[in-house]
Amino acid sequence: MTGISIMLPIVIPLTSAALQIIAWRRRGIQKTITVISTTALLLAALFLLVQVRSDGIQTIHIGGWQAPFGVTMVADLFSALMVVLAAIIGLAATIYSLGSIDNRREVFGYYPLMSILLMGVNGAFLTGDLFNLYVWFEVMLMASFVLLTLGGEKPQLLGGIKYVALNLLSSAIFLAALGLLYGTVGTVNMADLARKLPEFPQPGLLTALACLFLVTFGIKAGVFPLFFWLPASYHTPPVAVSAVFAGLLTKVGVYALIRVFTLIFTHDQVYINGLLLIIAGLTMLVGVFGAVAQNGFRRVLSFHIISQIGYMVMGLALNSPLAIAGALFYITHHIIVKSNLFMISGIVKQQTGTEDLQQLGGLYRAQPLIAILFSIPAMSLAGIPPFSGFFAKLVLIQAGLQTEQYLIVAVAIFVSLLTLFSMTKIWNEAFWKPAPAKSENPGVETNPSPAARPPLSLLAPVAALAALTLVIGFGAEPILNLTTEAASQLLNPAGYIEVVMGGRL
């Protein structure tokens, strides 16, 4: 059976969710199924990556309907890499959830929802059809809506409204753009579109359509000026949920941007890439300024997601092989580091009862292990060598210098400095400064100097992700080789089209 390995990353979470729903009242069974299935998902994803790397782009036509008539699932190196990252975060978050999700949420189907979320994310990475991408987005969004608001605490509901409203708006724009694209070109298969669009007689119309897609994926990715839903909602749900959202959901938007603007809308790159470059610069700046002004642990991190998205979009906008490879490297580094930072904020909250930086303090003395585990992703995020973020930024800045876009390079370096500043702020406030006296905050139950070690189910995923950050940092070259290969596949879409269309030209 060829192509079965493409379906596994979708079928495994689906089966897992179905089995868990059958065992609705047996939470022990649900937990067992979810751990087994996310482990299996990681193995399947790694297998797919190895297969794509050795045998080239994999494809499967659902129901035997050949492209462009049926829905095609395609795995190139970029897709396979993203699926592996999704599986890593899925596994880490599942283990983290075991020790941190309360009974009330577990009773209402927390674990099946997590499986469905992973299914939606993987589906979005693997599909080769734009309408199918819309459907996977909706699968992912539905699961994320429920996960975000599950528990029904007031901040969750209020943050949830903004998240739901803006994502629905983005879906409506996506749908309209799809309808217009189908009306103009007559296909929604990505490879078929890539084949037909260069010969399309009205490039102005295509640019307008491209901008509609830019807006809809821009909302999902959280780029300037469409990111406001993100800092309003990401700090409200349980930390395990935040960590998955922070790592994966916005990156699905970035994935869609990269896919659409390297494969489909390549007719007017000067205009689109110019626009993307401006967006990238503003996203970086606004995100990092927002972070500097915040005082909540997860709020600071939420704004950093936005500024980091700017770096990825910068890679796409520069559009040289090195820049795209840098963007993919950046995504790899960012997903692991960002989820890890959110998970650490959860440990801090679990230990002290607060995530307000002003009320925290003295954690370095009380919990040196957590402090060290925090310092690895934090320094990586800021781009200190030899951590993974340094190489990610180095490659992007090199690409910027090669293409002579000095302004964006200056912005990237400046933002990197401010990132370091704001990571130092968390370090100083939460870990280094002495714990504030309890009497200063009456009415708030805090425990600033805990002695107990956090449970292993929280520490293990954090330590594993920190180790992965070190691996990416010290073993940057093989990963850069992988992303360079993936970038060359993206920039030479002829191979992708050939595999999907099966030579019927």
Next chain:
Amino acid sequence: MAILLAIVIGGLYAAGIYLLLRRSIVKLIFGLILLGHAANLLIFTASSLVRGQPPLVAEGQLLPLLPAADPLPQAFILTSIVIGFGVTAFTVVLIHRAHQAGDTDDLEDMRVPE
């Protein structure tokens, strides 16, 4: 027919965006519903309207007699109606719960407390 539908779609978009810009969450949801309907009609209209020509392939032929109605946009619309229904049901419950929690219908009063 296409012109009439274009006017309807424009009206739906205008009404939807107007409602989105209001401060009440109930109107926000109505606005999103209208935008969904507008997008559905847009798919329908943009992929050319053909009346009374079902895409049936005659015996011995490989292609239907052109111009025939295209069934694919209708499949798209059907999919998005089903998804929209589920999402709308969820949002209605969400605003109900948010209204209970915040005791307000006004988005200005719904800033997440620090």
